[in-house]
Amino acid sequence: MRLTSVLTSIATACLALLGTTAVNAQNIGNPPMATDGLIIVEGANEMFGNRTNAGVKSAEKGKYIVLESKATTGYTMVSRQTKFPYNELIPSWNVWCPKGAGVRLLLSTAVTPGNNDWFEAARWGDYQFPYPVEFKQKVPGGEYVTDTLLLKGTSSYISWRVEFYRGSTNIESPKLSLLAASYSNTLKKKKIYAAYGDKRPFFMEPTGKKFQLDVPYTTQVVSDKSRVNEICSPTSVVTAIAKFGIRADLDRACDLVYEPYEKIYGNWIRAVSLGSQFGARGYITRFRNISQVNETLRKGYTICASIKFPDNAVPKDELPLMYGNRGTDGHLICLIGIDKDGWIITHDSASRKNGVACRWSQNAMKKVWVDARGGVGYVFTGKR
Incomplete structure (x- = not known):
């Protein structure tokens, strides 16, 4: 990408480019009746709510999820139902990784995710993951492009699966404290907008x-x-x-x-x-x-x-x-x-x-x- 016009002085102005x-x-914009929601799942108690996890534990009085002391890999899974059906979703998370460790975020929009329903949304840390990277993925019901899920239809469910990795137990564990999903219905649905839209x-x-x-x-x-x-x-x-x-x-x-x-x-x-x-x-x-x-x-x-x-x-x-x-x-x-x-x-x-x-x-x-x-x-x- 390049700027529309090159500014004359890099010392005084350099309008930078966002890499998306x-x-x-994909026309991420502001159509009439666009309706937005936000889910935040925070702390070990909320993220352990599904009881679907392995090799991980709560740490620092429930603030974080980390690997168990003898584990080099582990995962936790969280599922939520949205307030209304969405066709766009942008995930985010709060993680921390030391050198030699990493975390990987997978998402699913299925009611009950099976093995083929997950797709990678993000990774963090310098751990060498044994998985290829795809930044424009065909996923169930749509595509995931760089950092945004775009569905052809809609879903009312979102599941996060966070995988933890470290090279050895001598390396400090990665930490996870928050998962979020900003979801939107941009299909001009009057009933959804009437019930959930911000009409100001x-x-x-x-x-x-x-x-x-x-x-x-x-x-x-x-x-x-x-x-x-x-x-x-x-x-x-x-x-x-x-x-x-x-x-x-x-x-x-x-x-x-x-x-x-x-x-x-x-x-x-x-x-x-x-x-x-x-x-x-x-x-x-x-x-x-x-x-x-x-x-x-x-x-x-x-x-x-x-x-x-x-x-x-x-x-x-x-x-x-x-x-x-x-x-x-x-x-x-x-x-x-x-x-x-x-x-x-x-x-x-x-x-x-x-x-x-x-x-x-x-x-x-x-x-x-x-x-x-x-x-x-x-x-x-x-x-x-």
């Missing part, structure tokens, strides 16, 4: 008062120019978790989150895993209006928003200064507040000069984020 072009092609208008009236979280800024304009225009996602994560006193090294973050098979830094699930590796709690969800954004920010949470827009798609006076009339094929920005006029305040890692606490109109955010990217955002809530 495959998902773009996209635009929110200005409050006349500025609200801004205290979030240190991080730039992606780094010395390694070979990846400077590709690392907006890990940079946004490093920025977002800094709000909670977690100061992560950007170079290490880029190395950890890089997906060598697709050669991208912007896999959404891996971005949340990155935050968790550094000690943050987070998940992926969808935003459809500014009231949802306002509520999330006022809880003290940070949001990393996935945006995309072509040249001249948004009036330049509604965008941060460094954009001008230019667009981006994909980028991540960190939302940190709303000003007195209702404009969204963000840290944009693309420009050290103009990216700090820069502002977007609500209309711009609708076009570049919610309409273009389905309002997908990483939410970080604090230390895990």
Whole structure:
């Protein structure tokens, strides 16, 4: 991928690309009556609810699931029914891995999953898994592309199977603390929308008062120019978790989150895993209006928003200064507040000069984020 236009100065602006072009092609957007749900399963007690596990145990007063002391492999499985049938789903999880260990996430939409109903959604850690990697998979009822499940029909069930691995019992166990699924029905179903949809208008009236979280800024304009225009996602994560006193090294973050098979830094699930590796709690969800954004920010949470827009798609006076009339094929920005006029305040890692606490109109955010990217955002809530 490349930017729609190359900016003239890499020192002042470098609009980076989010590595999810495959998902773009699947029209993840904001159709009328789009209805979203979120499931979070957290802690060993909830994740052991199915009693379907082997080689793992609860640790640290039920905060984590880890391998048993004499086990080098193990698994746990969790199933949930959704509030309504969905046709899109984006998973996320909070995991931590030492060197020589790894975790693997499999999903199923079947009511009672059989062996052929599972597909791999993510992996984390440097363990050498004995399984091939596929990033555009035909799965029962649809396909899984990079980080997003797209069904031809619908399902009302989701199951997670997490597999734990380590090279020997001398290596510390991987840790799992949270599983999440952001699911959506985008099929214009009136009854589902009437029962479960958020019917508030996209635009929110200005409050006349500025609200801004205290979030240190991080730039992606780094010395390694070979990846400077590709690392907006890990940079946004490093920025977002800094709000909670977690100061992560950007170079290490880029190395950890890089997906060598697709050669991208912007896999959404891996971005949340990155935050968790550094000690943050987070998940992926969808935003459809500014009231949802306002509520999330006022809880003290940070949001990393996935945006995309072509040249001249948004009036330049509604965008941060460094954009001008230019667009981006994909980028991540960190939302940190709303000003007195209702404009969204963000840290944009693309420009050290103009990216700090820069502002977007609500209309711009609708076009570049919610309409273009389905309002997908990483939410970080604090230390895990």
